[in-house]
Amino acid sequence: MSSKMKSVNLLLFKFLIAILLASTTISCNKSDGAVSERHEIAQIISTAGSIQDSLGSKSCISYVDSALQGYQLSTLELYKIFTFKNNIYFNYQHNIAKATIYADSILLLLKNEPKLSTNQRLYFAYLLKADVSYELQRYGQAYEYYAKAKELIENGVDRCAETELDFRMGTKCFKEHRYLESARLFLDLYKESGLCTSDFTFILRRQESLSTAAEAFNNCGLFDSSKYCSKIALSELDTLTALYPNRNASIEEARGVSFDNLGNSYRSLEAYDAAEYYYLTGISLLEKINRNHTQLLQTLLHLASLYVDQKDYLKTSKVLKKYDQIVHISSNKFSYSDSIRLACEYSETHWKYSFNMGDLKTAITHLKR
Numbered sequence: 001m002s003s004k005m006k007s008v009n010l011l012l013f014k015f016l017i018a019i020l021l022a023s024t025t026i027s028c029n030k031s032d033g034a035v036s037e038r039h040e041i042a043q044i045i046s047t048a049g050s051i052q053d054s055l056g057s058k059s060c061i062s063y064v065d066s067a068l069q070g071y072q073l074s075t076l077e078l079y080k081i082f083t084f085k086n087n088i089y090f091n092y093q094h095n096i097a098k099a100t101i102y103a104d105s106i107l108l109l110l111k112n113e114p115k116l117s118t119n120q121r122l123y124f125a126y127l128l129k130a131d132v133s134y135e136l137q138r139y140g141q142a143y144e145y146y147a148k149a150k151e152l153i154e155n156g157v158d159r160c161a162e163t164e165l166d167f168r169m170g171t172k173c174f175k176e177h178r179y180l181e182s183a184r185l186f187l188d189l190y191k192e193s194g195l196c197t198s199d200f201t202f203i204l205r206r207q208e209s210l211s212t213a214a215e216a217f218n219n220c221g222l223f224d225s226s227k228y229c230s231k232i233a234l235s236e237l238d239t240l241t242a243l244y245p246n247r248n249a250s251i252e253e254a255r256g257v258s259f260d261n262l263g264n265s266y267r268s269l270e271a272y273d274a275a276e277y278y279y280l281t282g283i284s285l286l287e288k289i290n291r292n293h294t295q296l297l298q299t300l301l302h303l304a305s306l307y308v309d310q311k312d313y314l315k316t317s318k319v320l321k322k323y324d325q326i327v328h329i330s331s332n333k334f335s336y337s338d339s340i341r342l343a344c345e346y347s348e349t350h351w352k353y354s355f356n357m358g359d360l361k362t363a364i365t366h367l368k369r
Contacts, residue, residue, distance in 0.1 A: 038074075038077070041068075041071070044064060048063060048064050050246055051063050052088075057092040061088065064084075075113045075115075075116050079110070079121070082102045082105045082109060083102070086099050089102065090132065096132055096135045099128075100132040100136070102128075106128060106129075107129060123153070123165075124164070126146070126148045127145070127146070127149050130142045130145035130146045134172070146168065149165055150165060160193060160195075166189045167208075170182050170185035170186045170212065171212075173185060174212065174215075174216055179219040180220050180222075182212070182216045183213040183216035183229075187209070189209045190213070200244055204251075206236065207233050207236040207237055208254065210236065211233045211257050211258050213226075214230040214261040214265075215261055218264050218268065221268075223268050226261060226265045227265045230262045230265070231262075233254075233258045237251055237254055249289045252288070253289060256285040256296075256299070257282075259279070259282030259285070260295070260302060262278040263275045263277075263306070266278065267305075267306050272309070272310055275306055279302055279306065283299050283300060286299065293326055297327065300319055300322060303319050304320050304349050305352070308352045320349070
């Protein structure tokens with residue numbers, strides 16, 4: 001599955017950017033302020049979100065560890081810490097075991113603090129638990145928690161929050177190779193979330209739904225539909241750039257995904273010049289923000305495959321060398337599933353390149369992989 005679907009999929013509701021406190025002594029304040037949040041804590045959360053975008057998860061964690069030393073947190077603040085930890089481990093560090101610990105901790109916290117346990121918080125807690133269960137291949141448990149979340153929709157969960165469940169259902173269809181159904185679900189989500197403009201995450205989620213629909217259309221051969229979705233997504237991102245200049249890294253990363261989708265569409269239509277243009281544009285964007293090397297590597301492999309199709313083996317060789325250089329400096333940043341997927345795509349591309357160059361020994365080596 002592509003890095004666009006890391007959630008498989010990236011952006012698992014950043015309303016949660018709070019704080020990791022692995023090395024900080026914190027106790028839960030059981031006073032009347034148990035479900036309150038101080039301005040300075042909220043400011044730390046906001047700053048952490050920007051650091052996550054610009055410098056990555058390790059710098060973000062270091063910042064909040066330092067910023068929160070000495071604070072005694074309310075249960076609401078502690079809830080946001082747990083949510084933040086789950087978000088970082090699940091989406092950015094791809095450590096499902098640790099993400100599970102915090103998903104369970106959130107459920108326990110809500111169970112023990114009735115004032116904190118609103119339907120909307122329970123709804124998101126069920127989704128987080130379902131997500132980690134699904135990644136651990138505990139499918140029965142995953143769908144049990146998705147069902148619990150769905151039951152809460154009729155009891156105080158607003159429509160914008162409801163789109164999170166819709167997004168997950170579209171993601172599951174994509175993972176199961178039900179691409180047309182997945183695309184339809186993502187387009188429905190985009191149309192139904194038109195009024196969800198009060199939060200950056202909701203707005204970016206709408207754009208992400210279009211990008212994923214574009215990828216799904218590509219996978220089932222509907223290339224014109226894919227191009228349409230990608231171009232609408234890019235238009236949405238132009239609007240976001242003006243409204244949220246401080247979230248440039250997230251926006252540019254999403255733009256790189258759309259350029260990659262467009263490259264794939266035009267390559268499938270054998271419009272190679274257009275495909276090359278979109279791949280190179282996406283690569284340039286992703287290199288500038290120095291983030292999400294998984295997406296950058298994937299686009300490089302797509303470009304290398306394009307050059308193989310065109311029998312331009314000199315350009316193929318240069319792109320594969322760049323790929324190797326990036327892997328060398330950043331391989332420890334990849335999840336196991338991303339590493340396997342990229343290795344398979346790399347071997348497939350390298351096999352075609354080596355075979356066409358007459359290097360049968362290398363071609364066979366990559367074919368065996």
